[in-house]
Amino acid sequence: MPQTDSAVIFKNGQRMSNRFMLAPLTNGQSHDDGKLSDEEYHWLTMRAEGGFGLTMTCASHVQFIGKGFAGQLGIYDDAHIDGHKRLAAAIKSNDSLAIIQLHHAGMRSPEDEIQEQPVSASDIEKHNARALSLLEVQQLRDDFIAAARRAQISGYDGIEVHGAHGYILSQFLSAEINKRNDEYGGDLQNRARLLFEIIDGIRVACGADFLLGVRLSPERFGMQLSEMKTLCQQLVDEHDIDFIDLSLWDVFKQTEEVQHQSKSLLEHFTEIDYKDVKLTVAGKINTGKDVQAILDAGVDFVTIGRAAILHHDFPKLVISNLDFEPVKLPVSEAYLAQEGLSEKFITYMKNWDGFVASPFHYETTYTLDKSHFSETFDESMTQNRTGKAYFKSIGLALAGFAILLFTDFSPYVAWFLVAIGGVDALGIYYRKPWWLARQMVSQAANNKLSLSIDENGVMSKSFAVESRLAWSEIERIERTKQGWLLYYPAGRSYLSARCLSEEANKFVSEQAALKLKQ
Template sequence: MTDLFSPLTFTRGPAMKNRLMLAPMTNQQSHADGRLSDGEYHWLTKRAAGGFGLVMTAAAHVQANGQGFPGQLGIFGDEHLEGLTRLAAGIKAEGAISSVQLHHAGYRAPKDLVSAPVCPSDHAETGARGLTLDEVEKLRDDFIAAARRAEKAGFDGIEVHAAHGYIIGEFLSPEVNLREDRYGGNPENRARLLFEIVDGIRAQCRSGFQVGVRLSPERYAQKLDEIVAVAGELMRQDKIDYLDLSLWDVTKEPEDERFKGRTLLSYFTELPRGNVRLGAAGKIMSGKAAAGVVEAGCDFAVIGRAAILRHDFAERVRRDPDYTSPPLPVTAEHLLEEGLTETFLTYLKTWPGFIAEEGANA
């Protein structure tokens, strides 16, 4: 078994004490204005205490009109600094690297939260409005400003959310991004916003500040070969410290018929990565599955649902390499004991088969 518990160094910033990263997970627990709640603080610091090497926040929006869900953590204003500073200190006090995921929902912003969602170009399906060139540059600058805010709050680093059809992923998509200026057209232009954000954060934050990027190569009108090329260029340029792949299932084959016959993950692990570390998320529910990700060529495994089910998944795997997550569904009482709030439970009840119905045997 690959040693999940050997330290992982990065070009910049502190080393992870192991190869297990907490995935950035929507939990809807913070206040309506984006300020940190006690519930979100305890959810994250409890995972840090549970042994994860790096603990990342849920997606935190960098503009007020980029909100993607109720109770989202904000990082678009200095009014968020007090809570963010508390959170960074709490995560680090438990021995984990602290990171904020930077996010803008784009056309996926719900209209009951954002009255006028925006997109790279007009989006008929949702009614989102295309950004002007000045607004694209402002969006870029607000991602960079949010990273500086995270640094000021004491976080070790940030992750740029370029996955799941949110605004940077929308720019990457040839189907969604129909712009005719320097941010649209060919793949290089469509990736320009992402690379300018990375360049700006690297230029404006301290040299030891960690920068990661999350990509998803499928769904939301993404093209696998284009996302592989973006991943390769991000690693070639050596300006980020890690690349986080959201694959939904780390063992799956690509959906695109042209690329079947091998795992989706293998298209990324074969890329030259230089000093950049590579990790992946997707149905990693056991110690053996986490080890399998590393054995498949990644540097670390990104743990989502298994960390909801057990705050100390990392510690349990350290004690028992054969540890497996509890079977679903689980009871609401179990999740409350694992540090979730009733608000988080309400959200999880929208996940089919995750929480047992009251009165049912779990």
């Protein structure tokens, strides 16, 4: 049974410190010209720090016309190299392999991003895409290879060629999309020719020590399971690659093709003889038990997407506890920001159904009666009524008795100390009744207080007082028996759990957890 923290050794000797790879996740955080942004740098390096043995960038386009989304990280120009050098060095400094995914969106390139008609293997009316000429296909091949060289110059440990999800290389692979009648169309060998030429060209250009992987998806966009299995075996047998990354959508699902449902989709691919090529899979691997189940099924390492967004340190959490389960969805924007997502990435994640919670807002009104004041005192001031609070009083009284019994000091001094100790003890004992009496004759007593809690903080308002406390001002949040203590530089405030809804208590609990991580 493979251990989650055991190393993976690729055939070229490169070492991956554990069995966790960060999926190449679309995030839209970089600049419009393809240059690396601080937000994308932070997102990726935070995952490397969180324990991923292999940290992969988002899909990075090898031609401007291949841009797939706004804010995409590019590698189609030498101007991108400085940013990639910074990123690769930071990832590697955390004992994580730095891998960049090479990508071209093809017919899926938004026209408003590329400012021209998108391209594909063939004319695709649905996407207003035109077919690449033979010379353009060859240029595309060369640009993939040139991008790999830029990656190597930038210091990456390797690259992954994106041949999945209906992007341009899978458009060539698909018999449904590819209707060419030249050497890049027709049977599977011809439809795979561009992918093979890219892989072989990268190996020649970058050498044997450079990691080379291929991402494939066996279903959707006209992909046929039998052809994808044949393609995987050809990649292993005839082309010098280091790993295959299968995006299965759901690693536990059955195949969509009825004739192949005698076994699961994963089983179809684990039965292939991969020889010295490593296999990783992606698709709804969310818990520690999921990770172990996939490793036990014969997969060399797991590719983590959704769970890596929720927990930057997912590998560490699973390695220390195989029963680990991620936080329940949906999560707040504040939670995602704490996990390293910028505002742009969070906006993108709102497209994932049920992932990002709607901005939280809660309002309530309650009466500041004696029971409320009593609870507030008990929860926020009980430390003044514990045994420790009496130490000074007892100490003073004992000192007075000691002077009276064992010294020649004036008995007046001794009795004075005893009296002071007694008065102090009485003050502590009767502090609550005295405090309650003061509150009940104040203007606040028996008046309504309006309380609102949202993404920004807590606001309370009565006829006499209005208070605003931002979450950023709060240093820590402590759960008490009946509520929450909010500590800030000028003091502390109390929130009664019984005055909050279940959702409001959950939200405050999330804020408390975020404070612990800071």
